Amino acid sequence: MHYSAAIRDLEARKARYSSRNAGSDRAFYAAWDEAKHPRGQPENSGEFSKTPGTKSTAEKSAATKKTPVKRQEPTAKTKSEIAKASHYMVDAKIQRYAEEHNEKRFAKRIGGLSLDDNEPVDVVLPGLGPREHGIELKTMVENKNNKITMKRSAMEAKAKWERKHKAKIHTVVLDDSAVFNANGDGEHDESKRRIFYRRGYGSFRVGTMYEVKGGMAELKQLLNVDRKKLPQGAA
Amino acid sequence: MGYYAIIGGEQQVPLASLSGWSEFKAWADTLDASDEISHLCEYGFSQNIPALIAQLEASIPAGSVGNTVRDLIGNLRAAPEGAESIFVSDGMGDEDAADIPLLRRALQ
Numbered sequence: 185m186h187y188s189a190a191i192r193d194l195e196a197r198k199a200r201y202s203s204r205n206a207g208s209d210r211a212f213y214a215a216w217d218e219a220k221h222p223r224g225q226p227e228n229s230g231e232f233s234k235t236p237g238t239k240s241t242a243e244k245s246a247a248t249k250k251t252p253v254k255r256q257e258p259t260a261k262t263k264s265e266i267a268k269a270s271h272y273m274v275d276a277k278i279q280r281y282a283e284e285h286n287e288k289r290f291a292k293r294i295g296g297l298s299l300d301d302n303e304p305v306d307v308v309l310p311g312l313g314p315r316e317h318g319i320e321l322k323t324m325v326e327n328k329n330n331k332i333t334m335k336r337s338a339m340e341a342k343a344k345w346e347r348k349h350k351a352k353i354h355t356v357v358l359d360d361s362a363v364f365n366a367n368g369d370g371e372h373d374e375s376k377r378r379i380f381y382r383r384g385y386g387s388f389r390v391g392t393m394y395e396v397k398g399g400m401a402e403l404k405q406l407l408n409v410d411r412k413k414l415p416q417g418a419a
Numbered sequence: 420m421g422y423y424a425i426i427g428g429e430q431q432v433p434l435a436s437l438s439g440w441s442e443f444k445a446w447a448d449t450l451d452a453s454d455e456i457s458h459l460c461e462y463g464f465s466q467n468i469p470a471l472i473a474q475l476e477a478s479i480p481a482g483s484v485g486n487t488v489r490d491l492i493g494n495l496r497a498a499p500e501g502a503e504s505i506f507v508s509d510g511m512g513d514e515d516a517a518d519i520p521l522l523r524r525a526l527q
Contacts, residue, residue, distance in 0.1 A: 253457045262466040262504040265428030271508035273463045274422065279440070282509075287421070287437040299436045302487040306421050306436045321421065321437065322509060333512040335431035338423060 270333045282323040285372065286358055290321060293400050304338075304345045305353060309407075316351040317407050320385055324357055325364040331389045332357070342385050354407060355382045357390050381406055383419050394418035423510050424494060426468075427502025432494040434507060435487045446484045453478070464506035468495055471505070 258266070266273065287306060291298040296309030296319065305318030320342075322332060332355065342353055359378040366373035380393035381403060394417035396403050411419050421437035435443055444460045447453060455471040458464070465471045472495050479488050495505065 252461055253454050255462050256458060256466060258464070259466055259503070262464070265502070265504045266425075266464070266506060268428040269425045269506070269508070269512075271423070271425055271431070271506075271510065271512040273506045274509045276461060276463065278509075279422075279507075282421070283437055283441045298438045302433055302435045302439055302483075302490050304433055306438075322511060324511065331512055332510055333431075334510060338431050338433060338510070341433050 278323070278325055281325065281360075281364060281372075285374075286323050286360075287321060290356075290358070294319075294404060304342045308351075311352065311408060316349055318345065318349070318351050318353045320353060320355045322355070322357040324359045324390060325361055330391060332387060334385060334387050339386065352383070352407075353385050355385050355393070356380070356403065357393060359390065379403060381418055383411055383414060392417060421509060423508050424491065424505050425508050426494065426505045427499040428504070430494075430499055430502070431508070431510075434491065439483065439487055440507075442484050443487050446480055450474075450478055459505065459507065464504055466504045468498060468502065468505060471495060 287298050291307045291309075294307065294309060296307040296317070298307050299305065303318075304320075306321040307319040309317050309319075311317045324330070345351065346353055357380040359380060360372070360376075362376035362378075363372050363374055365371065366376060379396040379399070380390055381396050382388065382393045383406075394406075394415055396406065398405075406414065406418060422434040422440045423431050424434040425431055434440065447456045447460045450456060453474045455465050455467055456474050459471065472492055475488050475492050475495075479485050479492075498505075
């Protein structure tokens with residue numbers, strides 16, 4: 185979804201929400217039978233399905249899933265290219281975890297919208313005044329992946345997006361190294377999550393970022409704080 | 420930008436947001452005869468860039484996934500000479516260099 189369209193969609197959703205809450209909520213909710221609407225599955229992002237009996241994303245995916253391709257043995261050249269890169273390849277299991285457990289929930293909690301396009305940011309939300317916010321969201325599940333590494337071409341794309349949308353970009357890292365599989369395979373403990381923040385984007389170690397101990401409430405405040413007034417590590 | 424494509428081990432280009440990559444993978448699951456795309460989605464890398472380009476070009480979808488596909492094709496076509504592989508990264512690594520300060524202002 186294009187950024188401006190995403191913002192329009194976000195505003196429309198907020199308007200609908202406000203309008204609904206201004207009226208009588210009782211009648212609206214009275215017609216709802218929770219038992220008929222499964223919720224809470226990661227693939228539903230914690231939301232109700234629209235109709236009773238609706239298949240979850242995972243169920244639909246399983247129904248259309250192709251036979252997996254066989255993993256190719258990397259050639260010597262491929263190994264050398266991967267070795268010289270300063271990045272880690274993302275494990276599919278970690279990708280699924282980040283997608284199912286973090287991004288959409290994070291967007292909802294901070295009052296933003298996750299973008300499903302190839303935009304240079306993951307989440308957008310309105311700011312105070314004319315500027316908007318774009319958030320680069322990272323999920324860290326292993327202590328060894330402790331550095332965000334961004335090369336010039338990627339930074340140029342972000343700078344271009346900032347200018348075009350008169351926006352501020354923020355980097356947020358969800359350190360889930362103590363959350364992921366905390367209680368066994370597939371059993372995560374979100375109470376152990378650590379959140380790190382830095383204004384802008386670039387290459388830096390997560391340990392040098394500001395740790396947001398006040399949760400989402402503090403994070404929301406930080407987004408609108410003047411750069412000069414940000415705490416150490418946040419700017 | 421949740422995910423980046425690392426092409427030839429050195430070129431880092433935007434690939435897709437977290438949701439965008441999820442949508443891309445769901446689209447890839449619907450394709451026939453797309454082993455390179457499937458391999459990229461399943462294992463995070465492909466080592467046959469010409470075949471990957473051909474499979475992407477044969478099935479560009481409409482909508483936001485189409486934008487991701489078109490950008491990926493463009494970046495693969497502009498790959499460094501001699502590049503053989505592309506892999507998916509979330510921008511995290513363990514480079515042991517000194518921290519680089521934010522370079523945003525230098526780029527503007």
